Amino acid sequence: MDSIMDFIYLHRELVMGLVKICAVLAVLLPMVAYSVLAERKISAFIQDRVGPNRVALPLLGSVPVLGPFLTRLGIWQPLADGLKSFLKEDFTPNYVRKAYFWLAPAIALIPAFMTMAVIPFGSYIGTEKMVIADLNVGILYTFGIVSLGVYGLVLAGYAANSKYPFLGGIRSSAQMISYEIAMGMSVIPVFMLVGDLNLGKVIQHQSGGLFSWIIFQQPVAFFIFMVAAFAETNRLPFDLPESETELVGGYHTEYSSMKFALFFMGEYSNMIASSAMMVTLFLGGWTLPWFGLNANAPAEGGLWIGIAHIGIFLAKVLVLMSIFIWVRWMLPRFRYDQLMDLGWRRFIPIALANIVITAVILYLKHAP
């Protein structure tokens, strides 16, 4: 027993890091599962349907009022979906390039998870900072990882060795590169305002009340970032790599069972990561300008405040997630040339102008 305590004491950082990784994954994976449910439910309501409402757990389902209610809510559907993706036949067509075919789903999923490492999802619990890795170049790390996410899609398209997946892969590579630039440029003014790349500092900057949230200072940046996030996560109206109606599902056409589920998880974790980034960069992170929730939780007796901060962060993420989902059922898909036009000829110039204007304003403000 003592030796274990000793080990924890000696390698405190390592152990706490592992604990935080596990905690983040424990929240992230159910969130992925339930965002699928949310997607299905919201789309159902928008389309005058009821959505999943059949899966019942043996014991819970027979609890008088609650059981049927939860069942109608489809609350157990993600369990069934998950189980199904394990039990379904994992079909590998015999003409695929096997190595890439097996690697691609993992490559698509891993960057989405890795992005979460630098997100400060809370202030402090005890003396522990609520971020897995408090990097100085946090945002650059994020962009680096995000830029690797495209490999999963491109390789999936290449591995399948058939037309539609291939087209999907090609489209995704072009689309992701284009929107990464707009996305990167849109956040530069944020860091010009903050003066630091560390995401924790960005949140500190926004803790001075509602109007210190960067969204109010940089609405244009926020807008470009959000639209680019839609494109980066392959969500409608920019889901050209998948576009069921023309490419039959694009890069994941040939995938089935758990491999397909990995792509699905990748897409939704990407959405969650993007939402978390937007919350951190523009919406004040874990802060709330009321009830004294702006400041870091104190080390002594600040446990509830620390937990509240995490809750606030999650709530903001959920709001953004529902926007992601809602937009899917609101807007039709862009044409590919419109997509490229929007990225290169609208957003990049606007983002550049935004940088210059911000720089000028900052210069004038701080000019002696």
Added chain:
Amino acid sequence: MSTPTTAELKPAPPPVETIRIKVDGRELDVPKTMPDWQGKPQPTTMLQACAMAGLEVPHYCYHPKLPIAGNCRMCLIEFGTPMMGPDRKPVLNEDGSPKIARSVLPYEPDAARGAIACATPISPGMELYPSSAATKQMREAVLESLLINHPLDCPICDQAGECKLQEYSVEHGQATSRFVETKVHKPKQVDLGPRIMLDDERCVLCTRCIRFTRDVAGDDALGIVNRGSYNSIAAYPGRQFDNNYSLNTVDLCPVGALTSKDFRFQMRVWFLKETKSLCATCGTGCNITAGAREEKLLRFEPRQNDAVNGPWMCDHGRLNYKWVQREDRLSTVISTRTGSGTWTGVLAEVAEVLRNAPKGSVAMVLSARQTNEELYLLNKLAVLCGAITDSIAREGQGDALLVSPDKNPNSNGVRLTGVAYTEMGIQIPKIAAGIRNGQIKTLVVFGEDVTRHGLEGDVLSRLDHLIVSDVLPNETTQRAHFLLPGCAHIEKRGTFVNVKGRLQKFMKAVEPKGDARPEWEFLGELLQLLGRPENFKSLEGLFNQMAKDTPAFAGLEWSRIGDLGVNVKL
């Protein structure tokens, strides 16, 4: 009694005396006389003249191979003859052509008077109008009256699909009946004989069946009883309609009145796949059409071949098809020596046996039910092994019409291919003796139960090797060391030579059961295994090769035999 089977079409002696007539306004020269049902020259009828002009006149009672009765009135047509002046000279039109007097009713000069085309001879200058409005009206009227008492039960009538009443109602009838009175219901399901069921309701009283059985089959068993609307066909009281040709009346019956008890309610005729084949019951070799659905044989029908059987065949041959698809027929190839159950394995063993057999130790008993091609290959095999060959004669009762006393379908084939040069069966005692004294060690039997023809079980048990091919199990097949299941002739293609020396080919109607294969196929493979590769790939090639090697078939080719066969020199 003269029969149509012997009435070969002799070339008409030139020059043919012709008459010029007009059919539907088209000028036509037709011979003055035509052969009647017995082949005797008779004045050409209007129906025959129309047929020569390419126009079919509908008819029920008329049949080219039966005496003319002229009672159904279906073949009524309008016609005209050159008008004669009082001076017995033709009256001419203004343009100089002869004036035609259309035939009219005596007291109604506006109404055309038809003549029955089947029984009215033509005369010079006559004009026939088989397509005129008046003819059409006559046909409609006749059909309407025929349908007065006819039940509209085509859904349950076996004749549906090949019923003249159905066809003519569509082509020449009118859609509705004006008959409002109660229909006369004549007896149904009348048992005429062991093979025939009569439905009097459907009968149109054409009397084809009566004329056939009286004039062709020579068994005056049927007649018409009762009067007027109650006219019906019946067998004479106390008599069964049971002669050996009774089922031909089912084919003759233009409607569904006479039905075969064997085929009754078995299958609608439009489902049948029809294959041109032969009857293998006796040496006559009647041409048949075999009807099968989904590999199940359902009926044999005679196929007209005036050189052999005319349009008829005997009941015995017609019903002689059920054994082919019997449950217990041989369907597995087997070698009792090694237990091998594949063709390659068993054939290799057989080849080994034959290759190692010393000259003179092999005998073959080959059936005259095998095709010429198979006998040809078997004969080759016999030459290769130095074997003594024979076949088995099968004598029975014949009759004057079609049934031959020779019950083998291919006795002449046996002779012509050299399997048995002289009388069949005289080598059998020699073979038996050879087996008894141990000289013959290997016996090949194709298609015969030799235990019933002089090689009893105790003789067979002395053999070292007994190689048997057959269709049905018998004592010989039970004793076989190598059993090669063969095909009935209806399951393969080939040729037979009938008692009169006519070489006829037959086609495959159904697939053989299980492992069973056409004998010629595996005989070819066997010869190949014995180092005598044959260069035919199909039955056509085999036949052509046989024709080259066999003097009697010289100059023949499969593609030129035709459906009706050719005569060969016996």
Added chain:
Amino acid sequence: MNNARNNLTTVKRTELTFLEKLYVPTLWSGLKVTFRHFWNTLFRGKVVTMEYPEQKWTVPEGYRGAPYLVKDTEDRTKCVSCQLCEFVCPPKAIRITPPGPAVDPTTGNVEKRPKEFEINMLRCIFCGFCQEVCPEEAIFLQKDYSLTGVSRSEMIYDKEKLLALGGVHRGPIMKWKQKADEARKQDAFKPE
């Protein structure tokens, strides 16, 4: 006179306003529509779908579902195994075994009934040709559209099943009854 080119009318695209170019009105109307539906479905229960096994669709008159055999009002199989439906069936789903020569005295005037009548519902395409071709009004496309089974052989419906599912047809045509009546009348007619 007029060549094709002259008949063309060129419609000019409407110029978009600045706001429209920013997709703002479109976004707004999209939001309105989706929100209206969301609200109505979630809180006002305006659901257009049906929850299938519990709620079932009312099949309209004239719907063409699975074909079944019917009996007449005197409990007789109407089918006379004429095999026209078997012949006309495009997917070859119907298979009839005719009765053969044996005469069943209990069938009265109807000589012929199917010994076996099978419809392979896995093959059947509900086209209705069998109903259309049937001269005896013995087979009808009925309202069943959801046929299920756990094996292929279970989905081949035999005569008993088809008759049980088909029920009784009360049509005006009673052919065999008519014939029997006529025959009775004829027997009773005694011309002096």
Added chain:
Amino acid sequence: MAYPDLFFYLFAAMTVLFGALVVANPFSRSPVTSAMFLVLTILSLAGLYVLLHAFFIAAIQIIVYAGAVMVLFLFVIMLLDLRDEEKRRVKIFGLVTGLLATGALGVLLVPTLWQSGVGNGLNPTFEGDTKTLGRALFSEHLLPFEIVSLLLLAAMVGAILLSKKELK
């Protein structure tokens, strides 16, 4: 051995191994595989930068090379469908000249590095955070930086000009 050293050897070995696999992969001659190993090489290189505390360079390395340049490579390789490339045989001439060139470079580099005493008590003081890097770039090295910018701009303009089908 300390963690940084361990990681250094790990990343260094990976860089060399993956780099070799880019050009001489015994299992696959597919250009896509080569490109993917190049990505891995770049990632391992970024790991080395991190060990040198050059976080910014590491991140930029990944974003620019792995995230953009290599994706474009892949894009082009996949579009061109370079199947012939997989069938091409190794040519002796290319092999010999390549080895010669590498050898010559090695002859030049190894003694130089040996003499410079890299790794022997050389203490890197340069902290690669953004602020210092920015300072250095925009003050000390401003002119080279601007010249390189101009060069890139000229290249971009040239690329656009070349890709236009016809000049108006």
